[in-house]
Amino acid sequence: xxxxxxxxxxxxxxxxxxxxxxxxxxxxxxxxxxxxxxxxxxxxxxxxxxxxxxxxxxxxxxxxxxxxxxxxxxxxxxxxxxxxxxxxxxxxxxxxxxxxxxxxxxxxxxxxxxxxxxxxxxxxxxxxxxxxxxxxxxxxxxxxxxxxxxxxxxxxxxxxxxxxxxxxxxxxxxxxxxxxxxxxxxxxxxxxxxxxxxxxxxxxxxxxxxxxxxxxxxxxxxxxxxxxxxxxxxxxxxxxxxxxxxxxxxxxxxxxxxxxxxxxxxxxxxxxxxxxxxxxxxxxxxxxxxxxxxxxxxxxxxxxxxxxxxxxxxxxxxxxxxxxxxxxxxxxxxxxxxxxxxxxxxxxxxxxxxxxxxxxxxxxxxxxxxxxxxxxxxxxxxxxxxx
Amino acid sequence: xxxxxxxxxxxxxxxxxxxxxxxxxxxxxxxxxxxxxxxxxxxxxxxxxxxxxxxxxxxxxxxxxxxxxxxxxxxxxxxxxxxxxxxxxxxxxxxxxxxxxxxxxxxxxxxxxxxxxxxxxxxxxxxxxxxxxxxxxxxxxxxxxxxxxxxxxx
Numbered sequence: 001x002x003x004x005x006x007x008x009x010x011x012x013x014x015x016x017x018x019x020x021x022x023x024x025x026x027x028x029x030x031x032x033x034x035x036x037x038x039x040x041x042x043x044x045x046x047x048x049x050x051x052x053x054x055x056x057x058x059x060x061x062x063x064x065x066x067x068x069x070x071x072x073x074x075x076x077x078x079x080x081x082x083x084x085x086x087x088x089x090x091x092x093x094x095x096x097x098x099x100x101x102x103x104x105x106x107x108x109x110x111x112x113x114x115x116x117x118x119x120x121x122x123x124x125x126x127x128x129x130x131x132x133x134x135x136x137x138x139x140x141x142x143x144x145x146x147x148x149x150x151x152x153x154x155x156x157x158x159x160x161x162x163x164x165x166x167x168x169x170x171x172x173x174x175x176x177x178x179x180x181x182x183x184x185x186x187x188x189x190x191x192x193x194x195x196x197x198x199x200x201x202x203x204x205x206x207x208x209x210x211x212x213x214x215x216x217x218x219x220x221x222x223x224x225x226x227x228x229x230x231x232x233x234x235x236x237x238x239x240x241x242x243x244x245x246x247x248x249x250x251x252x253x254x255x256x257x258x259x260x261x262x263x264x265x266x267x268x269x270x271x272x273x274x275x276x277x278x279x280x281x282x283x284x285x286x287x288x289x290x291x292x293x294x295x296x297x298x299x300x301x302x303x304x305x306x307x308x309x310x311x312x313x314x315x316x317x318x319x320x321x322x323x324x325x326x327x328x329x330x331x332x333x334x335x336x337x338x339x340x341x342x343x344x345x346x347x348x349x350x351x352x353x354x355x356x357x358x359x360x361x362x363x364x365x366x367x368x369x370x371x372x373x374x375x376x377x378x379x380x381x382x383x384x385x386x387x
Numbered sequence: 388x389x390x391x392x393x394x395x396x397x398x399x400x401x402x403x404x405x406x407x408x409x410x411x412x413x414x415x416x417x418x419x420x421x422x423x424x425x426x427x428x429x430x431x432x433x434x435x436x437x438x439x440x441x442x443x444x445x446x447x448x449x450x451x452x453x454x455x456x457x458x459x460x461x462x463x464x465x466x467x468x469x470x471x472x473x474x475x476x477x478x479x480x481x482x483x484x485x486x487x488x489x490x491x492x493x494x495x496x497x498x499x500x501x502x503x504x505x506x507x508x509x510x511x512x513x514x515x516x517x518x519x520x521x522x523x524x525x526x527x528x529x530x531x532x533x534x535x536x537x538x539x540x541x
Contacts, residue, residue: 080467080506118451119507121520153410154451156505170409170435172448188407231469231510238511268468294469294510308468312505318448 006250007243009225011205016094021137024098027207028141032106039203042211043223048074048196049290061107061183064191069109071100072194076117076164078156079267081292084227085197087239089123093130099200101138103193104145112147115164118154156316160364161194174320175364198227219245222284226291233257233297244284248273251283259297267292268309269369274380302381313370324367327358341387348378348385391427394419395434404435409445413452421461422453458493460538463504463517470513478514481528485535
């Protein structure tokens with residue numbers, strides 16, 4: 001366990017260079033392989049939640065030979081409690097688009113899409129304007145890489161990259177079997193690189209500051225800086241940027257309202273950490289995902305919290321695989337039955353077992369991650385689950 | 388009827404007549420009339436040369452594609468935990484009272500439909516809602532009355 005304390009940084013929202021797309025211009029003067037090595041060495045991992053090493057994904061994509069290759073910016077952040085990508089797209093869209101362009105340049109990709117969640121449709125006019133600026137400059141730099149916005153239609157599961165691709169192809173957003181991975185067979189069967197908004201913006205920052213400086217931030221498990229979407233019982237809600245690797249207790253001391261009972265790290269697909277574990281839990285080691293952080297104070301009922309999460313999962317399960325479709329419904333019914341006394345307290349243990357079965361048997365991250373919040377809330381607040 | 392076939396034609400000109408055009412077409416119809424009728428789905432299916440069942444299957448999967456009659460202004464109120472904890476219930480009650488409908492219903496004059504939705508990504512400014520594509524944040528019971536009044540007069 002390495003505790004570096006709470007270290008705020010200002011990287012992702014730092015000011016633009018004076019002339020537009022300078023990072024892209026400077027990067028394109030270098031050797032492609034060298035830039036890819038830089039990204040690999042920076043230790044950057046996907047910022048959408050799964051945390052796959054970005055450089056490795058890009059390497060696989062670069063090695064694929066095809067006439068058409070696509071870059072997709074995943075702006076479908078639907079995790080309850082997450083809004084960091086919205087802020088990036090509003091305040092520094094140029095960094096995100098630069099990240100896409102650098103990816104296209106390194107991997108010889110021909111077209112880009114921003115898959116924007118329907119809930120953010122109001123961002124489209126400003127984004128289109130920025131894309132016009134990009135088009136002008138990318139032509140100057142000799143990069144032929146048109147980018148379009150594809151608007152989603154309201155489905156949490158489409159944040160999963162293969163479901164997102166299905167959705168772009170005009171189908172129900174149901175995750176595909178992997179392999180083949182999108183980098184091999186993605187959108188329209190062509191190699192496709194899907195990266196989260198923050199990941200792409202982070203790539204721009206690695207290119208601006210160099211991997212050495214970027215790597216010096218964070219811990220061995222998680223390099224660099226990370227955005228946290230903070231909401232709930234806190235006087236300082238909003239998006240905050242830190243080096244990874246701080247104790248939950250440090251975080252709560254700074255951002256709690258003095259009466260924090262529990263903190264949800266990584267959105268509803270993440271973990272709920274109770275007060276007794278604040279001291280010995282490090283954010284960024286084994287628990288961090290998309291950075292959605294919700295603080296609950298002692299006036300909140302954890303039964304209501306998990307009930308709300310489960311209603312969400314029931315609705316957003318795509319219904320394709322049985323463990324997730326039926327499992328989420330049974331968990332919800334189960335806690336309701338225990339609450340009214342139709343089932344004994346020990347039934348909660350059966351439900352935990354069910355959630356663990358879902359982790360092993362569900363097809364995608366949605367069903368697999370239900371157990372994270374479910375087990376951590378039920379185990380830590382059993383008294384609140386019974387009547 | 389004619390209008391929808393025009394929308395389909397225009398969209399196909401823009402994005403082609405492959406299956407990839409399906410969501411953009413459905414979204415364009417949504418924008419025009421706020422829901423996609425069964426007959427429209429048949430038209431879309433014909434235009435893209437796929438089955439109507441495929442069009443319905445896709446439409447019904449997405450929460451932002453409505454398949455039942457919907458009012459001119461579709462209010463989607465966020466029901467995620469942060470908005471819930473910040474007083475969404477009172478706000479929702481105020482909207483229901485103002486519009487004289489329950490959650491999930493459409494007003495008699497077909498002007499408003501009220502629906503719950505999952506996280507809008509506006510948690511730091513909750514309670515939040517969308518009216519069509521427009522976001523409204525830090526809602527209070529007084530504020531929603533004002534907003535609805537303004538939309539009534541639009």
